[in-house]
Amino acid sequence: MKRSRRRSLRLGLRYVAAIVLTLMFLFPIYWLFMISFKTADEIFSYPPVWWPESLQFGSYVVLFKDGDAATVGNSLIVAGVSTALAMFLGTICAYSLARFKTGGENLANWIISQRMVPPVAIVFPVFLLYVWFGLVDTYFGLILLYTAFNLPYVIWMMRGYILDIPIALEQAALVDGYSRWQVLWKVVFPMCRAGLFATAIFTFVFAWNDFIFALVLTRTEVTTYTVQVTHYFGGQSNLWAKISAMSVLGTVPIFIVVAFMQKYLVRGISLGAVKG
Amino acid sequence: MSAAGTIKKPQLAEQGFKYQLIAPSIFVLLLIGIFPLVYLLIVSFQGITMMDNDTSFHGLRNYAALFGDTRLWEALLHTLLFTAIALPLELILGLLMAQLFIDHLPGRQVFVALLVLPVVIAPIVSGATWSLMFDNRFGPINQIIGWLTGEEATLLWTISPDLVYPAILVAEIWQWTPFMFLLLLAALSGVDKSQLEAASIDGAGYWRIFFRIVLPAIWPVMAVAILIRGLDLFRLFDIVWALTRGGPGTMTETISIFTYVKGFQQFETSYTAAVALIIIILLSLVVFLALRRVGLSR
Numbered sequence: 001m002k003r004s005r006r007r008s009l010r011l012g013l014r015y016v017a018a019i020v021l022t023l024m025f026l027f028p029i030y031w032l033f034m035i036s037f038k039t040a041d042e043i044f045s046y047p048p049v050w051w052p053e054s055l056q057f058g059s060y061v062v063l064f065k066d067g068d069a070a071t072v073g074n075s076l077i078v079a080g081v082s083t084a085l086a087m088f089l090g091t092i093c094a095y096s097l098a099r100f101k102t103g104g105e106n107l108a109n110w111i112i113s114q115r116m117v118p119p120v121a122i123v124f125p126v127f128l129l130y131v132w133f134g135l136v137d138t139y140f141g142l143i144l145l146y147t148a149f150n151l152p153y154v155i156w157m158m159r160g161y162i163l164d165i166p167i168a169l170e171q172a173a174l175v176d177g178y179s180r181w182q183v184l185w186k187v188v189f190p191m192c193r194a195g196l197f198a199t200a201i202f203t204f205v206f207a208w209n210d211f212i213f214a215l216v217l218t219r220t221e222v223t224t225y226t227v228q229v230t231h232y233f234g235g236q237s238n239l240w241a242k243i244s245a246m247s248v249l250g251t252v253p254i255f256i257v258v259a260f261m262q263k264y265l266v267r268g269i270s271l272g273a274v275k276g
Numbered sequence: 277m278s279a280a281g282t283i284k285k286p287q288l289a290e291q292g293f294k295y296q297l298i299a300p301s302i303f304v305l306l307l308i309g310i311f312p313l314v315y316l317l318i319v320s321f322q323g324i325t326m327m328d329n330d331t332s333f334h335g336l337r338n339y340a341a342l343f344g345d346t347r348l349w350e351a352l353l354h355t356l357l358f359t360a361i362a363l364p365l366e367l368i369l370g371l372l373m374a375q376l377f378i379d380h381l382p383g384r385q386v387f388v389a390l391l392v393l394p395v396v397i398a399p400i401v402s403g404a405t406w407s408l409m410f411d412n413r414f415g416p417i418n419q420i421i422g423w424l425t426g427e428e429a430t431l432l433w434t435i436s437p438d439l440v441y442p443a444i445l446v447a448e449i450w451q452w453t454p455f456m457f458l459l460l461l462a463a464l465s466g467v468d469k470s471q472l473e474a475a476s477i478d479g480a481g482y483w484r485i486f487f488r489i490v491l492p493a494i495w496p497v498m499a500v501a502i503l504i505r506g507l508d509l510f511r512l513f514d515i516v517w518a519l520t521r522g523g524p525g526t527m528t529e530t531i532s533i534f535t536y537v538k539g540f541q542q543f544e545t546s547y548t549a550a551v552a553l554i555i556i557i558l559l560s561l562v563v564f565l566a567l568r569r570v571g572l573s574r
Contacts, residue, residue, distance in 0.1 A: 017376055022390050028450065029393060031416060032405040048419050093301035100294035105568075113563035114309055118511035120532040121552040121559075124539045125312030128319065148308035151301055180293050209398035211514045212532075216540060226400045233404070233518070240408060247401045258396050262389055266462045269395065269455060273500035274462045 032251075035244035036060070043240050059245035068242070071228040072249050077139060078214075078224060079207035082146035087200050089147070090154025095188060097155065098162040099170075108159060112271070115152035122149070123216045130217060137219040145217065146207040153206065153271075154199055160272040161195030162188065198264035201257055208254065225250035313556060320550040326543035338550035347526060348551065351534035357441075358530065359509040362448050366505060367498075369449065370456025377457075378464045392458055394451045403518025406447035410434055410519070434519050440528050447515050452508070456501055463497035464490070499570050507563065531555065 035043055036059050038052040063069040096102045103110075126145060127136070135141030169191065173183045189196065214224040223231075229246045232239035258265065266274045320338050323330035342348060373391070377384055394402065409415050410433035421429040433443040467490055475485045491498075513532040516522060522529035522537065529537070535555070539548035 011381070014376060014379075014381060018381065018387050021373065021376070022387055025391055025394060025450065025454065027416075028402070028405050028409055029397070031409055032401075035408060044414055046413055047422075048414050048416050050416070089301045089304065092297040096294045096297035102294050102298055109564055109567045111305065113560050113567060114305060116507045116563040117556050117559050118513075118532050118535075120511065120513060120535045120539075121555040122308070122312065124535065124548055124552045125316045125319075126308065127540075128545070129312060129315060144304075145308060148304045151304055155301060205396060209396075209401075211398065211400040211517075212536070216536075226398050229401060229404055230518070233407075240414075243404050244408065247404055251397055251401060254396050254398075255393060258393075259389065262385070265392060266458055270459050270462075270497065270500060271504060274459060274497055 032244050033248055035240060036248050038241070040241065059241040060249075063242065063245055063249070068228055068246065069249060071223050071225045071246075072253075074139075074222050075208055075224040075226070075250065078142045078146060078222065079204050081139075082143045082150060082207050083200055083204040085143070085147045086150040086154045086203055087196065090151050091158045091189070091196065092184065093151075094155045094158035095162055095184060098159045099167070108156070111152045112156045113152075115149065115156075119149070119210075119212045123213050127216050136217055137221045139222050142214065142217055142222055142224075145213055146210070149213070150203045150206055154203055157199040157202075157268070157272055158192070158195060160267075161192040161199070164195075165191045194264070198261065198268055201261055201264070202268040205254055205257070208250070313553070316549045316553040316556075319546050320553055322546045324545040325547075326545075334546070338547050339554075341547060342550060342554070347529070348534060350526065351529045351531050354528060355510060355512060355530045355532075358444070358448070358512055359506060362445055362452070362509055363502065363505055365445075365449055366453045366456045367502065369453045370458075370460050370501075373453070373457040374460040374464050377461055388458070388461070392454045395455045395458070397451065399451065399514035400518055402451045403447060403515040406443070406450070406515070407434060407519050410443050435524060437524055437527055440520050440524065444516055444519055444528060447519060448509075448512070451515070452505060455505065459497055459501045460494065463494035467493045496570075503566055503570055507559075510559070 034050075034052060037055045037057070038049070039056050039058070042049050042052050060069075097108055123145070130136045130141050135144075165188070169187050170183050173187045174180075178186065209226065210224075211226040211230075214222075214227045215230070218224065218227060225246060229243055229250070232242045232246070261268070321333055321335065323332065323334045323337070377387065381387070397405075409417050412418055412430050412432050415433075417433065418429040418431055421431065431439055433439045471489055472485060475489055480488070511532050512530045513536070516528055516530055516533060520528045522533040526534075535548060535551055538544050538551065
């Protein structure tokens, strides 16, 4: 009896700790979101107000009227197309690494190490080349860089997923007279569908959240939402409403996507170290 | 780990096909990886600046200048400082959080789903969020400090030299502790429970069990987490950019910010090329060796 009371007390304490902790981690997100629904007076009231009198959508209306919201569309195009490209090229490459041991572990390690280099060091020469070829501020230029930067991740993750599926089916398909491409298309891809899906989502999020590549390689035409947020920085603080509304527009899609991804989250962010 | 990968089936290994599959990826990687590297090498031997498009051969002048550039070394120092403080804190906090959630706790999935949200936010957005939080007048941080101390707080978090480091570290740790938490929670769930019980029956204390059984069991995952976060911290840019832009002065300038400022604001093209080249070569090497050690590819 006494023991079970102690146990439920312990559980209660852990609950309290868990709730406090979660609230602490969510508070900044709450604050960011809430500012976008405040009036200017509420944003700049002292002491700060923790909840708005009523939900105002004025900040969003302004973003859509000025066309700033279109930068979310740019993010969508750039992240979407580069994800599709990286997924296709990366997955077939991963298949070769996984099944034929092409290049051995060294090639696999070299590929993933390409992703760990500081983006600023990569984007500098790329920028110089893009100026030369007229690719600055074009969809193509940004998509090419995101594809290249995300390829290592796709190859790495898909290699792991492909290694997880049994090879026997592919052999059987070959015996049945499938061509090698048919084996890939009709056996391998369907077998690692979940992995393809999860990897694609993460690839998309990386491109979507990138700041420095877009900062350097865009001007006005293909500005992504992350760069747009920083356009409101500094100087006049009356742009807070825009900072927060723009950030919310860019963040909500990710939250929605990730909500469906819980199962694959650990594997995705740990570069496959945790099979989860 | 799957056994399938190790079964040798010569009929599958058709030479042409295997290279056909990797060719496009390798092409793109070389295009963005090697081509710029060669270009960097050439430019770094020249003398291009904003004023002067001097493409004559300057030898190692830019590389020699690296050694005398105190701003560069300070940027490196700042970067290492951020890493040395943030990484252990994220690791320990993440581990503590994982311990809190490892035992049965109804509704755990909901907590975990909410706790990982900071990880998926764009770093530049979380930097922006914290700059709103830290505002000396209209931000809630000073307000809360005011409540706790009983007197009005007017701390200039993103301006005052004593406070910029704590401010950046708070934002950084807020965003990435959940990353550690998630990975370590998964690793801890994999620890063999019966082994823990056996040790506990044998009278081993909490710490003894932790260091002898738990830590070795979760180490492979922990090593990967440390590697990923360490490399991320080394290229720290977005959060600092949003909060301080490297200021006040160059006090919080990281290697990435230094490179950006030199290359894209001061247009010291050839010098920046030398910096970028060194960074790329050193880091590729470090990562390559570290990965082989950690054995992530197996």
